[in-house]
Amino acid sequence: MSRFVLITPDARFDQLVRTAVAGSMHGEVRSFLTAALPEDPQQLLSGLAVQPEVLILGPDVPVDEALRLATVFDVQFPHVSIVLAGEYEPDVVVQAMRAGIRDVLSPAAELAQVTAVLERACQAHSARRRTQQPVDTQSSDKGLVIGVFSPKGGVGKTTVATNIAVGLGKLAPMGVVIVDLDLQFGDVASALCLDPEHTVLDAVSSTASRDSLVLKAFLSVHPAGFYALCAPTNPSDADHITVEQVGHLLDQLAREFQYVVVDSAPGLPELGLTAMERCTDAVWVTGMDVPSVRGLRSGLDVLKKLDILPETRHVVLNMADPKAGLSIQDIEASIGAPVDVSIPRSRAVAFSTNRGIPVLQQQKTDRAVKGYRRLLQRFDPQWRAQPARKLHRRVVLR
Numbered sequence: 001m002s003r004f005v006l007i008t009p010d011a012r013f014d015q016l017v018r019t020a021v022a023g024s025m026h027g028e029v030r031s032f033l034t035a036a037l038p039e040d041p042q043q044l045l046s047g048l049a050v051q052p053e054v055l056i057l058g059p060d061v062p063v064d065e066a067l068r069l070a071t072v073f074d075v076q077f078p079h080v081s082i083v084l085a086g087e088y089e090p091d092v093v094v095q096a097m098r099a100g101i102r103d104v105l106s107p108a109a110e111l112a113q114v115t116a117v118l119e120r121a122c123q124a125h126s127a128r129r130r131t132q133q134p135v136d137t138q139s140s141d142k143g144l145v146i147g148v149f150s151p152k153g154g155v156g157k158t159t160v161a162t163n164i165a166v167g168l169g170k171l172a173p174m175g176v177v178i179v180d181l182d183l184q185f186g187d188v189a190s191a192l193c194l195d196p197e198h199t200v201l202d203a204v205s206s207t208a209s210r211d212s213l214v215l216k217a218f219l220s221v222h223p224a225g226f227y228a229l230c231a232p233t234n235p236s237d238a239d240h241i242t243v244e245q246v247g248h249l250l251d252q253l254a255r256e257f258q259y260v261v262v263d264s265a266p267g268l269p270e271l272g273l274t275a276m277e278r279c280t281d282a283v284w285v286t287g288m289d290v291p292s293v294r295g296l297r298s299g300l301d302v303l304k305k306l307d308i309l310p311e312t313r314h315v316v317l318n319m320a321d322p323k324a325g326l327s328i329q330d331i332e333a334s335i336g337a338p339v340d341v342s343i344p345r346s347r348a349v350a351f352s353t354n355r356g357i358p359v360l361q362q363q364k365t366d367r368a369v370k371g372y373r374r375l376l377q378r379f380d381p382q383w384r385a386q387p388a389r390k391l392h393r394r395v396v397l398r
Helices: 011-025 041-045 063-076 090-098 111-131 157-171 206-210 212-217 235-240 243-256 270-278 290-306 328-335 347-355 367-377
Strands: 003-007 028-032 054-057 081-085 103-105 144-149 176-180 220-222 226-229 259-263 281-286 312-320 341-344
Touching (some): 003 011, 011 111, 041 063, 054 063, 063 081, 081 111, 090 103, 103 111, 144 157, 157 259, 157 312, 157 367, 206 212, 243 270, 281 290, 290 328, 312 328, 341 367, 347 367
Parallel strands (some): 003 028, 144 281, 176 226, 312 341
Antiparallel strands (some): 220 226
16 A cells, blocks of 8 residues: 655645545555645654655745755655655756656646656655665665667667666656767767756766765756766767776766666777676667678677676667568577567657657557567566576567
């Protein structure tokens, strides 16, 4: 049974929340009809028999105080999902997300919208509890670092990476960050239709490297419920970022987020190798053409010799087309490894890429969407708990 705590002087909103919870979630609501917020989480929780799943702040509580309390909750009790009921202003939304708030709800919202927001908050609570359990050999205090690599450009690597971020954002709301490590010509910002105020260059500064709260301030919030750290807008800025700084950055983010998605530059640059050494998972993207397949085979051979391949790998055949002249079996024989997920060629994906809205963000029904969901399943803790023999079972969509 879901448990909710609401702090607001608005009796009408209190009744709206109670109706939403009683209608579909069958939970318990503890209300404090006041605009005064507690000084710290312990002051609130000490008066409750059970720790809540969702804390709702507002309407009509001081926004600054709500953000302060949410920040402390996010550090001390990360399982608790926090919803802010207040005016939906862009600056407030950004500050709210940085404070760890899961959703911002308009005080004038209808019952259906309130229900949807509270259900998402409950899902976020469950996801955080689930993903903080030890998975395989990974430490429970670090998130998964998922690197997306390809020896050749033009195979849709960034499209795959951004859709992974969108999909994981639904599994773990605001527990995901995507990092663009193609520092000279990265496309994550355009693929997500973002105009970032800060980039990787800011995130590796001495101040951010010492303080994770400062680091989070340099992340861009995406509407789909995750963070993005984009490449510098000036290609020459890449010269001021060292491999040591990038390694430290990824270590920081892995301590703060459940999932860190890394979009690397094509090929095997030094930064890519540094990222790979910290990856728990490597997603290898190849197209259905001879140059891409040969490039992947050569890249895997080199990495095996260097002994830096992540323990868990996922080979993704992107833009798969049965009329391309190559079969799945041809590709597997060439690279010496099974194809784990096949994503069919799709007009919907091409259209979404040009719009800067990943196809998984649009709730479309498409064969490629099914392929992406198969790929995302491989990062779900429940799936990963299956026997290792199932890890590389081929998934081919027809």
